[in-house]
Amino acid sequence: MNFSENQSIYLQITEFVKEQILLDKWKKEEKIPSVRDLASELQVNPNTVMHAYELLQQQGVIYNKRGLGNYVSDDAGEKIFSERxxxxxxxxxxxxxxxxxxxxxxxxxxxxxxxxxxxxxxxx
Amino acid sequence: MNFSENQSIYLQITEFVKEQILLDKWKKEEKIPSVRDLASELQVNPNTVMHAYELLQQQGVIYNKRGLGNYVSDDAGEKIFSERxxxxxxxxxxxxxxxxxxxxxxxxxxxxxxxxxxxxxxxx
Amino acid sequence: MNFSENQSIYLQITEFVKEQILLDKWKKEEKIPSVRDLASELQVNPNTVMHAYELLQQQGVIYNKRGLGNYVSDDAGEKIFSERxxxxxxxxxxxxxxxxxxxxxxxxxxxxxxxxxxxxxxxx
Amino acid sequence: MNFSENQSIYLQITEFVKEQILLDKWKKEEKIPSVRDLASELQVNPNTVMHAYELLQQQGVIYNKRGLGNYVSDDAGEKIFSERxxxxxxxxxxxxxxxxxxxxxxxxxxxxxxxxxxxxxxxx
DNA sequence: GTGGTCTAGACCACC
DNA sequence: GTGGTCTAGACCACA
Structure with a gap:
């Protein structure tokens, strides 16, 4: 993935995640890639992905099951769609x-x- | 003038200047406001306006006559238009x-x- | 380093950086000193080094990796050589x-x- | 005359004057153009020529006869030559x-x- | 840790 | 009056 110079990487990652959900590639109540996996795939520092996931959690797009990973919220699609x-x-x-x-x-x-x-x- | 939170002030000032030129409010080969004047008008530090003017000079939108002030380049309008x-x-x-x-x-x-x-x- | 009186310090710093690259002391794709480090080494204000680095970025001699520092461009040597x-x-x-x-x-x-x-x- | 961007105009004017003397176009003990004449010829502010003439007087290249104008010093040529x-x-x-x-x-x-x-x- | 932005204030050269 | 340079110091976003 190529990141734009104009925006911080972690915000571009949140957009990327939201788009996967909107395009139904990552479906609701399913597990999304771990911080480390996504970081190595996007070739960024894990802290950066972490920061993005934290923001997505605050926005209620994903939620965390301790020890298991992050999951797409039930109403994530609608939320993203209307906000966008x-x-x-x-x-x-x-x-x-x-x-x-x-x-x-x-x-x-x-x-x-x-x-x-x-x-x-x-x-x- | 109200500045957006998302972009640095000096960049918003360059956009402001370009807008004035594009709208033909500041005409080619005419003097634009001095650093200090624009700074006090926009209520920012002169250095911030200076930073913007420096960038505009490098982009060839304005040029400096020593001791006199900054002037709109002859081809500023075209440059801004095509870039935009x-x-x-x-x-x-x-x-x-x-x-x-x-x-x-x-x-x-x-x-x-x-x-x-x-x-x-x-x-x- | 001793600065000449005739030229602004930040311009002398850009020359200094280009010299390091031309002499292959700072090699391409390698990190150059951070703003703060070079500032304390040269005993000038960080803003002054910042000003120099900004100019070098615009000239394509160095580029910035966010949060990491500034790096020598791949074609920096050729650029400096031909300009000079x-x-x-x-x-x-x-x-x-x-x-x-x-x-x-x-x-x-x-x-x-x-x-x-x-x-x-x-x-x- | 075209002035360089890198040096102040008044210094370029002193160089211009010195060159006229070195090339023997303006000869020793002869009157050089008045401040106003040279200013209008070079299309600069009279103050700027004035500043140049003051410097040349300090350097002993020209001297002023009150009410008459400025004259090339007797030893101007040698002075300029050796300094240069x-x-x-x-x-x-x-x-x-x-x-x-x-x-x-x-x-x-x-x-x-x-x-x-x-x-x-x-x-x- | 990194760069980047902004302010306040000073000083200078130039026209 | 004009731009330009520099310092000191603060604060922020980012990795």
Whole structure:
């Protein structure tokens, strides 16, 4: 996995975990990778993954069974979905629209770009 | 001006300056506010504004006339515009599309939201 | 280390770092001294070293691994070498020739001086 | 005249004046341009030329006749020549040699570059 | 431990 | 008046 320079790694890891859940790759009430496993897979310091898991626990996305590992919460999917949708509609989208306006990009151009995005995505 | 918590102040100041230029409030070959003036206006330490101006100089957006102040470069507008467009198309837009896909938001919904955005914007 | 009066300290530090790399004392992909360490060694304020490192990062000579420190870029040596050669041939050398011309110093005299320079240098 | 970014303008003006004298364009005991004239010719602030002339007076290169203007000192040429030669041999040349050594530039290459410099210079 | 940001305050060269 | 440099000291996020 390639990490962006602009954001701290542990936050990018929380996003990664949430996405796995949203895409139903990690299912509810199932065990997620241990701190060490994920750390070695992502090639980061275990402390960093630990930090991410702690945050996810606070957010109620995962919970810990002592000695057994971390598990996806029952309502994790819904939680993530609504939180993400809220953020998207309230802050990301307006910012995008603002930039489009500033750069003079039309909705038609956006539409055609979205279609080729879907096409590219479909191929994979 | 209110600064966001998520980004360092000096970077927000560079964005602010670029915005002024893009909106043609500060025109090319004209003097921009002195370090001290902008600092007192934004209520930050002069060093912080200095840091921002230094970065803008390196990016070729402004240049310094010794003892006189900082001036908007001749090609500042184009530079900012193309840099911003590049960033939008290469990274912001794909991220937006990815999120739309993840959240199941259709292009039609986006379109209608954009129209109401334009309408809101127009009213002001 | 003794700093010259004519140039700002932070610029002299960037030169110092580049010199270490050019002389292969600090090798590529290796960690360079931390901001605090170099600052206490050179007896300057950490901010001053910070300023130098920031510039070197922008020039692509070093890069930062978050929380770990700064590392010499893979192509740092080549970058520094070509930048330095460019500057020498385009500006330092013509200036030297101009002065020689003005002072009536012949190329033969220069040659003999260079030889004794090499001899002196060799002895050390 | 084009001023370098690296050095203060008033110092570059003193160098300019000294060079005129060394090249015998401004001869001893003759009047040099007034502060205002030189300022408008070089397109700088009169204060800046004033500052340069003050320094030249301190160095004994020029002297002031009240109400008449500034004149080249009798021994200006010799003074400038010896000062410049001293600086060249003691500091500029060793630095040049050091850089040549570092960049692996041979004395033969230097020689050929000097010849083409002389040729270029001769044409003008 | 690492870099990074910010403030306060001083001093300087330059125009 | 202008920018620029430097110090001292604090605080934070990150690994």
């Amino acid at each position: 949708k809220e953020r998207f509609l309230k802050s990301e989208l307006p910012a995008t629209f603002r930039t489009m306006h500033l750069l003079g990009i039309s909705i038609e151009e956006l539409e055609s770009r979205f279609k080729s995005f879907l096409y590219e995505n479909h191929k994979k | 467009k590049e960033r939008f198309l290469k990274s912001e837009l794909p991220a937006t599309f990815r999120t739309m896909h993840l959240l199941g938001i259709s292009i039609e919904e986006l379109e209608s939201r954009f129209k109401s955005f334009l309408y809101e914007n127009h009213k002001k | 050669k460019e500057r020498f041939l385009k500006s330092e050398l013509p200036a030297t020739f101009r002065t020689m011309h003005l002072l009536g110093i012949s190329i033969e005299e220069l040659e003999s001086r260079f030889k004794s320079f090499l001899y002196e240098n060799h002895k050390k | 030669k001293e600086r060249f041999l003691k500091s500029e040349l060793p630095a040049t040699f050091r850089t040549m050594h570092l960049l692996g530039i041979s004395i033969e290459e230097l020689e050929s570059r000097f010849k083409s410099f002389l040729y270029e210079n001769h044409k003008k």
